[in-house]
Amino acid sequence: MDFAHVFEALSAQGPLVYFCYRPADGRVIYISPNYEHELGGHLGAVNEELADWLHDLHPDDRRFLAETMAHAATGGLVRGAPLRFLRPDGSLRWLCLTATRSTPPDDPTGPLVSGYLQDITRTQANRELSERYQAKKNSMLEILSHDLASPLILAEQLSEYIAERVETLRDEHLDRMIADMRTACRDGVTLIRDFVDQEFLESASLELQLVRLDLAERLRIVVDNYQHRQHVAGHRFHYETSHPSIYAKVDESKFLQVVNNLLGNALKFTPDGGLVTVTLHQHPAHLLLTVADTGIGIPAALQSCLFERFTRARRPGLRGEKTTGLGMSIIKTLVELHHGRIWFESAEGQGTTFYIQLPLAEPA
Known part of the structure; x- marks a missing residue:
């Protein structure tokens, strides 16, 4: 098969580096x-340079690459598998791999894997920056909704206490002012919570874009956001993982956002x-994420319906925070779309x- 004729015509169309590889x-x-222009290699020394590429491959991606190429060699399609390479200065270079088998299954010479590579370092840097900002934004919305709502809820409770104490005065003007204060506080709390809930609902309605992600590192960032505010939020936060x-x-x-909602x-x-x-925690075939609190727990009578839409298990928070009754239902749906499952243990x-x-x- 004349791979050179086919791939040279294709490579002229853009920044893709086409290859044909013999696993045997x-x-x-x-x-x-394009190998020379896009990846900085030398055409006549590609096999010598291959060892350098594999040496610079991020340790966490070595098994992933081996499984991915084995998948392609058996006829599977690998589409857009991201690979990280360590530069001498410690920074990362990202290459995106697409490949599949290019010879018949019964070819006596063995399989050939053909495909292309693309340098996506700049695209990946922009995506990671965007995702980190999004994760921090979602964490801060949950934290701020708690921080901003708490004094309003306290003011509402104080206004109710004052209303009881001045009831004997029978001052209509004073009663109306206190009622207005109570209404303003309640409306403020509702506005804050509605905004956070709407962000969650809108995000959950979009199509999933699954990528291979170091979840341990991402969760560390999320919990750090809460830990930096724990002196304000009045709670303590702890994070641990079985593997880096x-x-x-x-x-x-x-x-x-599921994690932020649980937090x-x-x-x-x-x-x-x-x-x-x-x-x-990482197990042989799955990972297990837990979010545990030392709170008031969920009454036994409400536990069976917690994940239902508009569940009767919805309750205001300890500081009067409202709930739509949709949160846990959406969380369960999103977890299942990730081919996972969610459950809980609780006691009052x-x-x-x-x-x-x-x-x-x-493998991709």
Whole structure:
């Protein structure tokens, strides 16, 4: 097969580096001329340079690449698999791999894997910056909704106390002022919570974009956002993981919003000074994420319907925070769209622990 004729015509169309690779002896039998311009290599030395590329491959991506190429060699389609390479200065270079088998299954010479590589370093940097901002924004919305609502709820409670104390004065003007204060506080809390809920509902309605993600690192960032505000929020936060890096295929924005929603619920139902703990453990075939609090717990009578839409299990928070009754239903839907499952354990007065089990990342 004349790979050079086919791939040279294709490579002229854009910044893609086409290749044909023979797994039997680990050699590249064709690389398009774009290899020199796009990846900085030398056409005549591609097989010598292949060892350098593999040496610079991020340690966490080595098994992923091996599984991905094995998948392609058996006829599977690998589409847009991201690979990280370590530069001498410690920065990352991202290449995107698309490949599949290019010879018949019964070819006596063995399989050939053909496809293309594309440098996506700049695109990936922009995406990561956007996702980090999105994760921080969602965390801060939950934290600020708690911080801003708490004094308004306190003012509403004080206005009710004052109203009782001045009732004997029978001052209509004073009664009206106190009623206006109570209404303004209640409306302010509703406005804050509606805004956060609407952000969650709108995000959840978008189509999932699954990517291979180091979930341990991303969750560390989310919990850090809460830890930096714990002196204001009145709660303590703790995070632990079984491995420094744990990979899963998730929609980063949506899944981290699930975590933020669970953390927001923990804030609502945990008294000041309570502890919220997030853990992530890797098992042979899955990972297990837990969000545990030392709050008031969920009454046994409400536990069976917690994940229902507009559930009767919805309750105002300890500080009067409102709820739509949709949050847990959407969380369950998003977890299941990630091929996972969610459940919880709770007892009144002893706190609540939510468990999310997800499959580990597989080849693209």
